[in-house]
Amino acid sequence: MQDINKILDAAEASCSASGARLTDKRKQVLSCLLQSQKAQSAYDLIQGVKENYGATMQPTTMYRILDFLESENLIHKLQLANKYIYCSHISCDHSHEVPQFLICNSCDRVVEIDVNSELIKSLTRTVEQVGYTLVSPQLELDCLCADCAAHAA
Amino acid sequence: MQDINKILDAAEASCSASGARLTDKRKQVLSCLLQSQKAQSAYDLIQGVKENYGATMQPTTMYRILDFLESENLIHKLQLANKYIYCSHISCDHSHEVPQFLICNSCDRVVEIDVNSELIKSLTRTVEQVGYTLVSPQLELDCLCADCAAHAA
DNA sequence: GCAGAAATGATACAGTATATCATTGCTCTG
DNA sequence: CAGAGCAATGATATACTGTATCATTTCTGC
Numbered sequence: 001m002q003d004i005n006k007i008l009d010a011a012e013a014s015c016s017a018s019g020a021r022l023t024d025k026r027k028q029v030l031s032c033l034l035q036s037q038k039a040q041s042a043y044d045l046i047q048g049v050k051e052n053y054g055a056t057m058q059p060t061t062m063y064r065i066l067d068f069l070e071s072e073n074l075i076h077k078l079q080l081a082n083k084y085i086y087c088s089h090i091s092c093d094h095s096h097e098v099p100q101f102l103i104c105n106s107c108d109r110v111v112e113i114d115v116n117s118e119l120i121k122s123l124t125r126t127v128e129q130v131g132y133t134l135v136s137p138q139l140e141l142d143c144l145c146a147d148c149a150a151h152a153a
Numbered sequence: 154m155q156d157i158n159k160i161l162d163a164a165e166a167s168c169s170a171s172g173a174r175l176t177d178k179r180k181q182v183l184s185c186l187l188q189s190q191k192a193q194s195a196y197d198l199i200q201g202v203k204e205n206y207g208a209t210m211q212p213t214t215m216y217r218i219l220d221f222l223e224s225e226n227l228i229h230k231l232q233l234a235n236k237y238i239y240c241s242h243i244s245c246d247h248s249h250e251v252p253q254f255l256i257c258n259s260c261d262r263v264v265e266i267d268v269n270s271e272l273i274k275s276l277t278r279t280v281e282q283v284g285y286t287l288v289s290p291q292l293e294l295d296c297l298c299a300d301c302a303a304h305a306a
Numbered sequence: 307g308c309a310g311a312a313a314t315g316a317t318a319c320a321g322t323a324t325a326t327c328a329t330t331g332c333t334c335t336g
Numbered sequence: 337c338a339g340a341g342c343a344a345t346g347a348t349a350t351a352c353t354g355t356a357t358c359a360t361t362t363c364t365g366c
């Protein structure tokens with residue numbers, strides 16, 4: 001994990017490049033996400049920005065900010081858990097691959113991995129065979145992290 | 154799509170085999186799911202059994218029935234949409250593979266496919282490399298069906 | 307029939323997400 | 337630098353998804 005301030009700078013640069021603004025509130029939400037390896041819900045984050053920055057945000061505002069951050073490829077929404085996680089490639093040079101998430105269903109700790117491109121090709125072929133179109137090949141896998149697996153055993 | 158009554162019979166047989174009971178209410182819910190290729194939410198189904206059978210069910214009851222049907226492998230829960238779909242292998246002879254779902258994000262029409270086992274092996278290897286354990290390899294892909302893709306174009 | 311277990315009912319509430327309309331603040335142009 | 341127009345946020349209400357808890361009914365096997 002790199003220094004959070006560096007990532008925030010990279011995020012800001014990336015936003016300017018696309019003509020978007022990383023406002024204070026948006027930065028607060030992003031910071032909360034960057035400070036944890038765990039996926040957090042919109043309401044977790046409302047609580048988080050309150051504790052860390054004394055800022056109060058309504059759900060509407062939070063969801064709008066989350067949508068914005070997602071559209072800028074700074075965070076990911078995990079459908080499996082209805083939670084959000086920072087994108088681990090904000091300050092990378094190499095281009096984005098399709099993300100694959102391993103989500104601990106006990107503690108919400110998330111690992112982001114690039115999907116093997118062969119695998120994506122194989123999935124895409126299968127989808128096309130039945131006449132469907134793949135909108136997002138993002139994969140989310142229901143897992144247990146090492147710690148939680150140890151406790152459960 | 155086979156005849157629904159035959160599938161219901163197969164479902165009933167499968168339940169008896171595992172010492173479970175496919176009660177009237179459970180059968181009503183399963184029937185509603187079998188009558189549509191589209192994934193339906195718990196509340197959609199509450200509406201559905203009311204219209205089709207005049208039966209009123211509380212959310213608690215519906216979720217209990219859905220849990221039961223899932224535990225008997227008669228239906229699947231789709232995390233991507235928070236909706237439910239019948240299992241397309243209720244009256245098949247061949248053993249269940251890991252399911253992969255193609256979900257139209259516009260109309261909720263679902264296609265169920267067996268995942269290539271090589272692909273599952275590859276996923277499992279990746280997961281183990283980072284110390285995680287795969288709980289359920291069920292894959293859900295965000296797609297557009299042919300009809301919705303045509304309308305969008 | 308009766309005891310015990312399984313299934314369902316009833317009520318309340320927690321958590322997730324969006325609709326709608328109002329207000330504030332930034333940016334660009336003249 | 338004023339003011340128009342748009343981007344961002346605020347405020348209120350409400351819809352949707354899911355669970356906790358305790359009560360009642362129904363089924364099964366003895």
